[in-house]
């Protein structure tokens with residue numbers, strides 16, 4: 001169905017998001033049409049014209065490189081465990097995909113829950129505080145500034161996707177994603193050729209195994225000098241996602257598949273760093289409200305599948321908790 005990843009200039013969405021005639025604006029309609037095609041046919045697209053400074057994106061990658069180049073003892077000061085709510089640093093091989101260890105190290109951040117939601121706290125294994133390295137100066141303020149901008153950008157793109165589906169522009173606001181959960185990962189991939197002990201019995205080492213993302217929309221900021229991300233096409237072939245300066249690689253997540261009853265499918269992808277250099281990427285995951293009940297939109301069911309083929313409803317928080325517990329055994 002597809003052999004390349006489209007590039008979408010979302011400038012009009014960003015500039016006109018407050019306009020009263022947003023829906024009817026010809027430039028907006030054009031972007032919405034491109035989003036619809038990309039989400040139906042590929043599940044992946046590049047986004048340009050987003051307004052986030054290239055210097056900020058680069059600075060976030062740079063502090064990632066600086067963090068990972070430290071000795072292990074320094075990195076383990078912010079180690080992730082069940083007692084940190086699975087927030088913090090994970091060593092190479094600690095993250096598992098489909099039963100096999102991934103050849104990446106990472107720091108995982110999740111939106112912090114408000115302490116007032118007592119019931120949520122006691123049962124939710126993701127409750128905890130994010131862990132910031134004090135050994136890399138500016139790490140925390142840079143990443144926090146970046147996060148705020150990406151939350152806003154993802155919200156804007158979701159508004160375009162809402163129109164692409166033929167819904168109201170606030171389709172993903174309120175109880176669905178008006179109080180969005182989010183995940184940010186700062187990931188480091190050593191060159192595969194440098195790995196001293198091979199852990200995969202099949203002999204094929206991967207930086208991150210085949211998977212789909214869990215929520216609504218992922219925005220990936222990646223090193224510009226290495227191609228390592230691969231998207232799986234319907235016939236099982238992989239296509240490389242070359243970095244393009246000034247763009248994010250965007251892909252849709254599992255919750256959008258359910259809400260659209262399969263019209264927009266989350267696409268399998270993986271990471272292979274065959275380069276001789278160390279690669280850093282920073283994916284940001286924009287998710288539904290943690291307690292959102294996700295079920296196919298009634299206005300889409302006729303056009304998508306028969307009642308008997310409906311996607312099973314889930315609570316987003318249950319889905320992500322299951323995934324995280326699986327990733328770390």
Ligand SMILES: NC(=[NH2+])NCCC[C@H](N)C(=O)O
Pocket residue numbers: 095096097098183208209211212213214323327
């Ligand atoms: N939050 C993520 N998207 N993590 C990376 C995906 C790989 C993860 N181990 C999985 O099985 O899904």
Ligand SMILES: O=C(O)CCC(=O)C(=O)O
Pocket residue numbers: 185187208213220222228229269270271281282283
């Ligand atoms: O490193 C990348 O380019 C993508 C990582 C990824 O797919 C993920 O963490 O979900």
Ligand SMILES: [Fe+2]
Pocket residue numbers: 211212213218269
């Ligand atoms: Fe992913």
